[in-house]
Amino acid sequence: MHATCEWLDAFSSVQHVEMRSPTMAKKGNANATQINIGISDKDRRKIADGLSRLLADTFSLYLKTHNFHWNVTGPMFNTLHLMFEEQYNELWLAVDSIAERIRTLGVVAPGTFGDFARLSSVPEAEGVPAAEDMIRQLVEGHEAVVRTAREIFPAADAASDEPTADLLTQRLQTHEKTAWMLRSLLA
Structure with missing residues (x-):
């Protein structure tokens, strides 16, 4: 149970960071870094x-x-x-x-x-x-x-x-x- 809570806390932190990302706000992109796949x-x-x-x-x-x-x-x-x-x-x-x-x-x-x-x-x-x-x-x-x-x-x-x-x-x-x-x- 404790590991699940840690995972949820980590997930919430990642979501919070992604939602504040200027890249996402401008382009609808949920990644905090640039994508370079050609x-x-x-x-x-x-x-x-x-x-x-x-x-x-x-x-x-x-x-x-x-x-x-x-x-x-x-x-x-x-x-x-x-x-x-x-x-x-x-x-x-x-x-x-x-x-x-x-x-x-x-x-x-x-x-x-x-x-x-x-x-x-x-x-x-x-x-x-x-x-x-x-x-x-x-x-x-x-x-x-x-x-x-x-x-x-x-x-x-x-x-x-x-x-x-x-x-x-x-x-x-x-x-x-x-x-x-x-x-x-x-x-």
Whole structure:
């Protein structure tokens, strides 16, 4: 227990120092030192802004998918319940990867419902839709995430930001495949 208290005290001190950092106040950068990873501050900010939108879309889609997992009914209940669970678990892991890439670029990752609502292009579900409408909304959500991810590629390519390009490629493959699988249920 004592070690935990020491860790929390140390963490609080670090947060206090970071929050007072003039670099963070000016640029939204949580690091007290300069970042020199071969990508300019301007390019890192542009890429991180795109990744922040991707994070918001991914979190919104995660929440929608988890909601549908809980509330799906009908003759396809078991199939959809299990499929949605697999999808929301994958999305949850993606949220962390995207946020950590934003932090690696030296920018604070958005992390509040307000941030996500402002940045996301994935609309919330109204009420509890029928199972087929859930599938349709998830297809639209995955396609929206794909469009957001594609918009970031030019900035990542121009800055030779291979790790971001790799992350985007992985996300595109996952969302395109998931949209295809969901779309197949509607045929």
